[in-house]
Amino acid sequence: MNRITLSLIVSALALGWLGAAPAQAQLARTFVSAARGNDSNDCSRAAPCQHFQAAHDKTLPNGEITVLDPGSYGAVTIGQNISIINDGVGEAGLLVSGGLVGITVNAPGAAVTLRGITIKGIGFGGGNGIAFMAGKALNVENCTIRNLDGSNVGNGIVFAPSTGTANLTVTNTMITDNANDAILVQPTGSAIVTGFLTRVGLHSNGSNGLDLLGFGTTGTIHVTVTDSAVTNSGGIGNFRLLANGPTTFLTVIRSLLANSNAGVGIGNGIVRITQSAVMGNTFGWFAQGGLIATYGDNLLVSNDSNPGPVISIAKQ
Secondary structure, three states: OOHHHHHHHHHHHHHHHHHOOOOOOOEEEEEEOOOOOOOOOOOOOOOOEOOHHHHHHOEEEEEEEEEOOOEEOOOEEEOOOEEEEOOOOOOEEEEEOOOEEEEEEEOOOOEEEEEOEEEEEOOOOOEEEEEEEEOOEEEEEOOEEEOOOOOOOOOOEEEOOOOOEEEEEEEEEEEEOOOOOOEEEOOOEOOEEEEEEEEEEEEOOOOOOEEEEOOOEOOOEEEEEEOOEEEOOOOOOOEEEEOOOOOEEEEEEOOEEEOOOEEEEEOOOEEEEEOOEEEOOOEEEEEOOOEEEEOOOOEEEOOOEOOOOEEEOOOO
16 A cells, blocks of 8 residues: 555545534533524524423433523423423423423433423314323422313413322412313323422313322322312312222322312212312312312311211310
8 A cells, every 4th residue: 555545545534524513412411502502503602402302311310401581382292311401591491282291201210390480272173281101200380381282281380290100299380271181190000199289279170170090000199289279170070089999098188179070070080188178179078989089177168068978086
């Protein structure tokens, strides 16, 4: 091989390396901007991305996506431990249509946090706001989910794991004006669900405010609601529990259940309610099965009737 040939080979190799597009390294914290973002950027503070999905794909596991300014950031499927955070830059979120889902969580073993996000339906086939299919935990803080509609969709949050133990925490959040349930908890398989709702408003949803469906799992559902208001639900009731047996449990503390078909409607399961107001409903309690247990300290007024088994438990 002569020097000229060798030189040409080396030059070609050099040009090949230089011409190859360098892979972008993932970051522990990425940024999105509706005003100046571009999904071809590396999602750093200086070069933010435009959409949640692009930022998610460039964020390390256990990392965080930070919103820099108001705007619409598109649907996202989450497959890892991550947080999406808007801490007060203005309304930042996404629009849902076409029967799709705004935020899908399919992240086995992962904890996902959403803070300060607005999810809104705009018709055209409707959709669901958040669909949790797999993961260790979903934390929803300071969010608004509203106006979702459509056939077999139109739910604010669908929490439907199939295995393991999964926790749903919703805090300081409004879920309103959706065609079906504000929150639908419907595990399958052997999934075990725990849930905590605090300072949550579930208003004017076409079906139920909080719907706990335990008949599809061999596991259990335990949900606690505190300091919250559920009103104007169009379905069975503000709270509905259905289960094959007493494996679905709801505890309600210091909350308002008003202006619906039923304050609490259950086909099976156990409801414990204390220090709460149940008022202006067609039925205060509506129990076709299961059990509603009160502690003698609830305000139960202006309901047409209260059919079903209700027991009073002495305060400890």
